[in-house]
Amino acid sequence: MRIIGSSIISLDESASTNDYALELLKSSKPADGTVVTTKKQSAGRGQENNSWESEPGKNLTLSIILYPHFLPPDRQSLLSMAIALGVYDLINSHITAQPVRIKWPNDIYIGDRKACGMLIQNSIMGNRFDYAIAGIGLNVNQEKFISDAPNPVSLKMIAGREFPTEELLWQLCGWLDTRYHQLRLGDRKGISEEYLSLMYRYNEWHVFEIRHRAAEARITGINRYGQLQLEERNGTRSECDMKEVKFLI
Numbered sequence: 191m192r193i194i195g196s197s198i199i200s201l202d203e204s205a206s207t208n209d210y211a212l213e214l215l216k217s218s219k220p221a222d223g224t225v226v227t228t229k230k231q232s233a234g235r236g237q238e239n240n241s242w243e244s245e246p247g248k249n250l251t252l253s254i255i256l257y258p259h260f261l262p263p264d265r266q267s268l269l270s271m272a273i274a275l276g277v278y279d280l281i282n283s284h285i286t287a288q289p290v291r292i293k294w295p296n297d298i299y300i301g302d303r304k305a306c307g308m309l310i311q312n313s314i315m316g317n318r319f320d321y322a323i324a325g326i327g328l329n330v331n332q333e334k335f336i337s338d339a340p341n342p343v344s345l346k347m348i349a350g351r352e353f354p355t356e357e358l359l360w361q362l363c364g365w366l367d368t369r370y371h372q373l374r375l376g377d378r379k380g381i382s383e384e385y386l387s388l389m390y391r392y393n394e395w396h397v398f399e400i401r402h403r404a405a406e407a408r409i410t411g412i413n414r415y416g417q418l419q420l421e422e423r424n425g426t427r428s429e430c431d432m433k434e435v436k437f438l439i
Contacts (some may be wrong), residue, residue: 193223195363204228207253227252267416276366291390303343399436
């Protein structure tokens with residue numbers, strides 16, 4: 191039985207679908223997998239409080255309410271991986287001209303350009319995963335970007351054709367649901383191994399900014415807490431949170 195997309199709340203306009211979902215959770219208990227989507231989002235957010243630019247009616251902006259009680263709090267990064275894999279599955283099913291990869295922790299890149307960003311907000315109560323809100327912004331038909339984001343791209347810009355957003359939303363829910371069920375069924379190893387195999391710049395030597403200094407390094411893995419593991423040319427190894435490492439593109 192489908193969980194993600196079994197209930198869809200469609201809005202014409204919202205400041206932030208993540209904020210809307212959070213308000214829903216304060217006043218009720220929406221069904222697991224409830225999707226909140228909007229045609230126009232005026233205050234969308236990305237990682238580290240960055241804004242998310244989305245031309246009204248051109249893209250997919252949505253949030254998913256989940257209750258992953260089956261995951262221990264210290265493995266919440268697995269949920270992020272599963273969501274990223276679901277979005278990857280959708281994009282990879284439509285884009286063949288360039289490689290599709292997951293940039294840690296959960297951006298989706300086509301080549302060296304960003305097609306999708308995600309913001310996952312988790313609520314932990316004691317030793318129990320309470321709920322999660324997975325916000326997704328996917329560039330679909332937008333062709334001009336006016337923000338200072340360095341490398342945005344849309345599916346249309348790559349494929350050279352328009353995509354029907356409502357149909358794409360339903361497809362996305364299906365891919366995400368498959369990955370969520372995979373995680374619920376306990377395939378943690380499969381999720382983590384496939385995520386690693388699809389990571390942008392995995393095991394390749396590149397220059398990163400690691401704790402405010404530039405260093406040539408390669409990604410060697412992700413630990414159980416979701417931290418990025420890096421090895422520098424001189425053998426120095428680091429495990430970094432999101433604010434401690436930057437990809438220099």
